Amino acid sequence: MNIHHWTGADRRFRVFASPASWIEGASVAQLRLLAGRRGFLSAAAMADLHPGHKGPVGCAIETEGVIHPDLVGTDIGCGMALFALDIEQRQLHIDKAFKALHGLHEAVDAGDRAHQAAIAPDYAPGMGTVGGGNHFVELQVLDDRADEAACDAHGLRRGALFLLVHTGSRSLGPEVLERHGVGERGLDLQSPEGIAYLADHDRAVAFAAANRKLLAETAASLVRGNARLITDQPHNFVEPRPGGRVLHRKGAAPADRGLSPLPGSRGAQSHLLLPEAGPGEALASLPHGAGRKRDRAGMSDRAKDGDRPPRANPLGNRIICADRRMAAEEAPDAYKNIARVLADVEEAGLARSIARFRPIVTFKTAEARGR
Numbered sequence: 199m200n201i202h203h204w205t206g207a208d209r210r211f212r213v214f215a216s217p218a219s220w221i222e223g224a225s226v227a228q229l230r231l232l233a234g235r236r237g238f239l240s241a242a243a244m245a246d247l248h249p250g251h252k253g254p255v256g257c258a259i260e261t262e263g264v265i266h267p268d269l270v271g272t273d274i275g276c277g278m279a280l281f282a283l284d285i286e287q288r289q290l291h292i293d294k295a296f297k298a299l300h301g302l303h304e305a306v307d308a309g310d311r312a313h314q315a316a317i318a319p320d321y322a323p324g325m326g327t328v329g330g331g332n333h334f335v336e337l338q339v340l341d342d343r344a345d346e347a348a349c350d351a352h353g354l355r356r357g358a359l360f361l362l363v364h365t366g367s368r369s370l371g372p373e374v375l376e377r378h379g380v381g382e383r384g385l386d387l388q389s390p391e392g393i394a395y396l397a398d399h400d401r402a403v404a405f406a407a408a409n410r411k412l413l414a415e416t417a418a419s420l421v422r423g424n425a426r427l428i429t430d431q432p433h434n435f436v437e438p439r440p441g442g443r444v445l446h447r448k449g450a451a452p453a454d455r456g457l458s459p460l461p462g463s464r465g466a467q468s469h470l471l472l473p474e475a476g477p478g479e480a481l482a483s484l485p486h487g488a489g490r491k492r493d494r495a496g497m498s499d500r501a502k503d504g505d506r507p508p509r510a511n512p513l514g515n516r517i518i519c520a521d522r523r524m525a526a527e528e529a530p531d532a533y534k535n536i537a538r539v540l541a542d543v544e545e546a547g548l549a550r551s552i553a554r555f556r557p558i559v560t561f562k563t564a565e566a567r568g569r
């Protein structure tokens with residue numbers, strides 16, 4: 199199998215990507231720096247690997263008894279949740295749905311917001327909000343079933359509508375990191391500080407999942423449907439593992455918790471992955487998306503310079519994004535080729551796609567912002 203790039207002779211690092219895949223040198227350099235972290239054991243990078251602010255995105259990092267909150271980052275609990283709607287694409291009035299989804303944030307019920315935010319009431323204003331960057335709520339249609347039996351088992355019908363929700367713990371996550379911030383030294387797993395961080399971290403993970411649920415239920419009601427959860431997978435989190443080990447995931451989905459969404463971009467298809475046994479070196483992890491190919495500043499500058507006209511969306515998807523800069527930063531060509539990422543996943547035996555989804559309406563923000 200020609201899939202694994204070893205980062206030099208150091209077998210503690212593995213990148214699950216073929217030579218044909220786009221892996222920036224800067225992200226591999228960030229990955230190698232992790233070896234200097236207290237307790238570092240190994241790291242598994244996925245094909246969506248790309249450079250981040252403080253470290254690489256698209257990888258799992260295992261340590262011996264040390265939690266590194268800064269590797270999880272600020273958006274603790276950020277993840278992808280897929281919900282099935284009880285309506286078919288042919289029943290959808292696309293113009294009405296597009297119009298209705300503009301009111302997503304305003305439509306969130308105040309009582310539901312307070313109820314879902316009960317775990318962290320001070321942060322209730324953020325509950326039921328998508329947030330900036332590449333967070334989104336996307337109405338999709340299932341357009342291909344690669345595994346008919348697996349799809350039947352989960353009630354996934356061709357032509358049915360789905361909601362894919364990508365958001366996190368809003369302002370709770372940054373507050374948790376700030377309060378427990380310990381720089382690069384990290385926290386001992388068994389120390390009072392480590393235990394306290396984990397408790398707050400788990401609260402943020404639960405808050406983020408509740409946020410995705412509330413957004414999906416609200417979006418479903420706007421298109422006159424009901425949402426049924428298929429799967430919700432966080433990709434920024436840390437978990438204690440047997441033997442005193444600590445597994446950090448930064449932009450990596452777990453492979454040991456069932457079905458996992460693999461989003462492309464607002465201009466590309468997304469997939470639903472069924473994890474396979476995979477090699478131990480993959481640290482029970484999967485890619486969480488296509489991963490960035492171009493950074494935000496570069497995308498924004500290109501749009502400002504007007505050196506290239508904005509590309510027509512290849513799938514004809516409609517986008518709700520009143521923030522022009524965000525729309526430029528998050529354009530489909532900011533992302534790697536999802537088909538290539540999926541090929542790497544399948545060739546490495548990490549997972550296989552059971553279904554493919556096409557975007558119909560992507561909600562990012564209905565509010566114009568002067569940024």
Ligand SMILES: Nc1nc2c(ncn2[C@@H]2O[C@H](COP(=O)(O)O)[C@@H](O)[C@H]2O)c(=O)[nH]1
Pocket residue numbers: 246255276332333334336362364433449461462463464465468486487488489490528533557560
């Ligand atoms: N289906 C869509 N996928 C998208 C969109 N914008 C980004 N993406 C994908 O999500 C991941 C999220 O990455 P993260 O590091 O911010 O968690 C990204 O890699 C893209 O593949 C979209 O509008 N629709």
Ligand SMILES: [Mn+2]
Pocket residue numbers: 276277364433
């Ligand atoms: Mn995310």
